[in-house]
Amino acid sequence: AQTVTQSQPEMSVQEAETVTLSCTYDTSESDYYLFWYKQPPSRQMILVIRQEAYKQQNATENRFSVNFQKAAKSFSLKISDSQLGDAAMYFCAYRSGYGNKLVFGAGTILRVKS
Amino acid sequence: DAGITQSPRHKVTETGTPVTLRCHQTENHRYMYWYRQDPGHGLRLIHYSYGVKDTDKGEVSDGYSVSRSKTEDFLLTLESATSSQTSVYFCAISEHETDNSPLHFGNGTRLTVT
Numbered sequence: 001a002q003t004v005t006q007s008q009p010e011m012s013v014q015e016a017e018t019v020t021l022s023c024t025y026d027t028s029e030s031d032y033y034l035f036w037y038k039q040p041p042s043r044q045m046i047l048v049i050r051q052e053a054y055k056q057q058n059a060t061e062n063r064f065s066v067n068f069q070k071a072a073k074s075f076s077l078k079i080s081d082s083q084l085g086d087a088a089m090y091f092c093a094y095r096s097g098y099g100n101k102l103v104f105g106a107g108t109i110l111r112v113k114s
Numbered sequence: 115d116a117g118i119t120q121s122p123r124h125k126v127t128e129t130g131t132p133v134t135l136r137c138h139q140t141e142n143h144r145y146m147y148w149y150r151q152d153p154g155h156g157l158r159l160i161h162y163s164y165g166v167k168d169t170d171k172g173e174v175s176d177g178y179s180v181s182r183s184k185t186e187d188f189l190l191t192l193e194s195a196t197s198s199q200t201s202v203y204f205c206a207i208s209e210h211e212t213d214n215s216p217l218h219f220g221n222g223t224r225l226t227v228t
Binding site: 001006033035042043044045047050052091095101102103104105106107 | 147157216221222
């Protein structure tokens with residue numbers, strides 16, 4: 001079974017600075033998709049960014065980008081120019097290309113200091 | 115936002131009582147999921163459905179059952195609630211099975227079993 005590990009329970013960043021959240025995963029599959037979700041205090045689950053394993057180019061969405069290292073099975077999220085609204089729980093998730101279920105990591109709480 | 119409504123939003127119940135949580139979607143998506151969120155565990159899949167009357171177990175299905183009699187509704191039932199089932203429950207939907215389509219989540223139901 002696939003597993004997703006987020007080794008940082010909590011992270012802090014100063015407003016306007018850059019922070020990187022770590023995620024590693026374990027799989028024997030070659031076809032899969034990776035996601036980062038954001039969960040603010042409202043409890044809503046918001047998709048931040050997604051990456052297809054077959055794509056070598058790292059995904060980017062405005063201030064959010066990923067560093068996808070397929071051989072190392074690593075999928076980190078970089079948030080640039082951090083804003084107070086970025087404070088949330090962030091979840092890394094894996095989806096097999098052969099099935100539809102999403103497997104989540106335990107989450108990282110991100111605190112943004114003003 | 116995807117049209118997903120979970121009800122109730124909050125519920126407090128006593129040990130041993132049956133509880134049913136409802137998920138209603140207006141997107142006509144084929145795939146629906148129930149997850150539970152607990153500190154230190156992220157979101158874990160309870161059950162999922164790939165069509166009307168087609169359901170399967172996830173990794174934490176013990177003590178839960180589901181039903182899907184219509185495309186738009188996916189019910190999660192705790193036959194006899196226990197304190198270990200105190201959690202936040204999320205419903206999610208997906209249009210496709212094996213691509214980078216993200217799961218869209220409802221706003222969750224906080225269930226407390228006393």
